[in-house]
Structures are given as C-alpha cells and as structure tokens.
Amino acid sequence: MDSSRSLLGLSPRAIASGPRDSTTESVGLLRLLDCDRERGAFSSSFALAGIRGSLALLLVSALARLADLFDFKTRRHRRRKGCGGGGGRRDGGTMRWVVRLSGMCSAALVMVLLSPSLQAFPPAEAIRSSHYLRFPGGGYNHQLAAAFGDADGFGFRRAPSFNNAAECEPPSVNGTSSCDPSLVHVAITLDEGYLRGSIAVVHSVLAHAVCPESVFFHFLVSEAGLESLVRSTFPGLRFKAYYFDPDRVRGLISASVRQALEQPLNYARNYLADILERCVSRVIYLDSDLVVVDDIAKLWRKGLGSRAVGAPEYCHANFTKYFTDRFWSDRRLASAFAGRRPCYFNTGVMVLDLVRWRGAGYTRRIERWMEVQKRGAAPGGPGRIYDLGSLPPFLLVFAGHVAPIEHRWNQHGLGGDNINGSCRDLHPGPVSLLHWSGSGKPWVRLDSNHPCPLDNLWAPYDLYGPAVG
Numbered sequence: 001m002d003s004s005r006s007l008l009g010l011s012p013r014a015i016a017s018g019p020r021d022s023t024t025e026s027v028g029l030l031r032l033l034d035c036d037r038e039r040g041a042f043s044s045s046f047a048l049a050g051i052r053g054s055l056a057l058l059l060v061s062a063l064a065r066l067a068d069l070f071d072f073k074t075r076r077h078r079r080r081k082g083c084g085g086g087g088g089r090r091d092g093g094t095m096r097w098v099v100r101l102s103g104m105c106s107a108a109l110v111m112v113l114l115s116p117s118l119q120a121f122p123p124a125e126a127i128r129s130s131h132y133l134r135f136p137g138g139g140y141n142h143q144l145a146a147a148f149g150d151a152d153g154f155g156f157r158r159a160p161s162f163n164n165a166a167e168c169e170p171p172s173v174n175g176t177s178s179c180d181p182s183l184v185h186v187a188i189t190l191d192e193g194y195l196r197g198s199i200a201v202v203h204s205v206l207a208h209a210v211c212p213e214s215v216f217f218h219f220l221v222s223e224a225g226l227e228s229l230v231r232s233t234f235p236g237l238r239f240k241a242y243y244f245d246p247d248r249v250r251g252l253i254s255a256s257v258r259q260a261l262e263q264p265l266n267y268a269r270n271y272l273a274d275i276l277e278r279c280v281s282r283v284i285y286l287d288s289d290l291v292v293v294d295d296i297a298k299l300w301r302k303g304l305g306s307r308a309v310g311a312p313e314y315c316h317a318n319f320t321k322y323f324t325d326r327f328w329s330d331r332r333l334a335s336a337f338a339g340r341r342p343c344y345f346n347t348g349v350m351v352l353d354l355v356r357w358r359g360a361g362y363t364r365r366i367e368r369w370m371e372v373q374k375r376g377a378a379p380g381g382p383g384r385i386y387d388l389g390s391l392p393p394f395l396l397v398f399a400g401h402v403a404p405i406e407h408r409w410n411q412h413g414l415g416g417d418n419i420n421g422s423c424r425d426l427h428p429g430p431v432s433l434l435h436w437s438g439s440g441k442p443w444v445r446l447d448s449n450h451p452c453p454l455d456n457l458w459a460p461y462d463l464y465g466p467a468v469g
Helices: 003-008 022-080 086-114 142-149 195-208 226-233 264-275 296-300 325-329 331-335 354-360 362-377 393-396 444-446 453-457
Strands: 154-156 184-190 216-219 241-243 282-286 290-292 310-312 347-354 433-435 464-466
Touching: 022 264, 022 433, 142 216, 184 195, 184 226, 184 264, 184 354, 195 216, 195 226, 195 290, 195 444, 216 226, 216 264, 226 241, 241 453, 264 282, 264 354, 282 296, 282 354, 325 331, 347 354, 354 362, 444 453
Parallel strands: 184 216, 184 282, 216 241
Antiparallel strands: 154 464, 282 347, 290 433, 310 347
C-alpha cells in the first residue's frame, strides 16, 4: 500500500466504507505533513542523486575507455610506419585528453538534463493536457483529442462507490433533479485545463461526506463532452452540467497579472444565480484547486443571516493592495467602501444565498465595476483600478458585507504567490479545506518531481494515472 495513503487512512476501501471521523482524518493529514517534512525530501533527493551520479560515471568511464583504445591504435599505426617519435606520443596524448574532456562535459550535460533542480522550473500553471480525455473503461473524447492531442496510457480511474450513512435521509429516486430540499448543492467549473483538479475536488467531497448521495454537483462548462468523463469516473453521481458562454463575459475582462486569471470560466461564479434552476436557493461554490477534508454538510449549514455571501474573512490582510493608486486617489471610486469595514476574502470558497443575490441584482453590480476597469485600462483611459482577475469586483460589491465563516474552511494560498508559485505552509488552526490558490498547482508540481510538502496532501484524491488494462 502507498505510504501516504496508509498514513492518511485513506485507502479506496476505507474511503468508501461509510461514515468517517473527519477530525481523525484531519489529524492524519497533518501527521503526513510532518512525516513528509522529515523524510520525503531527503529520500527522493538521495535516490535521484544516486541515479544521476551512476549514469554520469558510466558515461565518463566509457568515453575514457574509447580514448585509451583510440590512443593505442594510433601508436601501433605509427610504429608500423616507422614514425614512433615523441611528437606522435604528444599528439596521441593530446587527442586522448580532448576526448576525455569532451566526455566530462557530456556527463555534466546529462546531469543537468536529468536533474529537475538544475533546470529552470516553469511557473506551476495548470497545463492544458488532453490525455485527461481518456475515460475509465476505455471511452475517449475524439473531438477534444483532435484539438489538443493525446498521450497514450493515462486516464482517470473509476472512483469507489460512496453510500449514505444510516442517519442520512434517503435520496430522491430522480438523481438528475436538483429541486430536492434535502440536497447539498456544490458548484464547480469544469474545463480541460483544470479537469484533473476538478475531479479531485469531487472525490474529496464524496470521500468525507457523511451523506455523499445527498450532494448534488452543478458543473459550469464551456467545452462539450467533459460531463461524460465525470459520469464515467463517478457512476451514480448526482449532477448537472451547464454551458457557460465565454462571450457573455469576454468583453468585460481586462488583462491580469497572470494569464490563467483572464479565462472567461473564472467569471462564471458571477452568474450562478442566473444559471442554476430557481428552485436552488443556496449553493457552495468551490474552486478547482482544492480538496475538502471534512463533511461538506457542515459548511452547507453555516448561517448567513442577512448576507448573500458567506466566506472566511482575513481582516489582517492589507486590503489596499488589491486596488491601484488610481482607485484610492479618486474619491468617487474609493467612496464605494464608505460606511463599511472591508476585509479580504477568497472567492474560491463561498456559500451563496441565491435568493438574496437575485433580489439585489448582484450580478449586474459586479459587471458595472468590470466596465469601469475596462474603460480605465483602455488606451487613453484614466488607468486601471485593479490588477488581479475576478476577485476585485467581488470585493468592491461584497467586502464588509460578508457573513464570516471559520478560517478552517479555506486554508488558502498553498499554491504560492501569483508569479513564482513558491511553497507555503498552513495557517495556524484546524483544517477542513486545503486550497492551492496562487500560481502553483499540486498536480503540476507532483508530475514534475518538484512538489511542495503540502502537495502530498492533495495526492490521495487524484484519480488520474496509468490506465488499467
């Protein structure tokens, strides 16, 4: 059994066995982190170093042997021709050392090529990789594969089955209906670039839910066919896919500090109240770069009071940095926060009251701020009011009017900063959700053999790997 799975107590059999103690599992996650810090980095480093050293030594030895053989043949040839003077020996020795020097240079090159730590590590961005389109059981999306290419032998394996505990209400017979009042509603975007992360999110939610059959997923997609992969990976999953037209928001998006933040699907969360059925009065929105390690129903039951948005707030953060000097220097713009105490909150984990959202017209309010940004960033315009993507418009509308939720429900920032994707540690306190917001994504760093310690906490929920049979 994989060591990380045994430490976590998260083998496929254990995950699918029914009710679980989320507190014990959270402790197991932190225990794995401690173990990884102590031994994980050293064991992998020594193993790779041994392999690289052996290959380099073999290459140098082989080239040195060739040099000796070449020198021997040269001297024998010269003796036969009667030219055995000192000049010949010097020429042969020179040639031998040239070949040996070339061998050492080649060995150094091999070590660089084999060593991820010596290469320039690219920003840990989600890489579009169409081999994700290989379904469990051999199914395949030929249309998307034709557009993006394919890598044989890899795909998503089928997840284990997840059943409700005895105390759960029996789910409705119609698994496609989202109007059952006993359901917990979760919305996630689904696209080719972050597909591996989205699948891990679903897996983690089901693995820790006491009533997994009572969780209904709403997938926002801008590409056809991805829902077939979800259905193959999670047979019996209660979900519905909604097409989000990129043109609906493309004209409102301005350039950001990171290209991934400019993708239209990042803004689909703004339109959940319009897209989902009217019978859905509340929904949990989750980003595609996180895992839930607690019962999602606990988050679902959080009270929002009179607020339309609930999320963990971080009032100690420097709120001014999310907007430009032009914004703060314009009294008319800065007055948007008059009468409220704005705090930063991460929009990757939110509980939304869709009834209040629809009644207050929050979607249009967000769009108006995006229009202000777009006009300011245009050539000849007065200047941008923010540099990030979809977050600042949310802050402009909701900061200071958010129902606070415990920080345990968004241990964010694990992806590092928005440029370099550097490794980060957990915030103090208990953990119910791990969020790799920022540039670094765990699946990219794990595949590159350059993971951060906390990336190993994401790995047990990853269903992507070599295809079986």
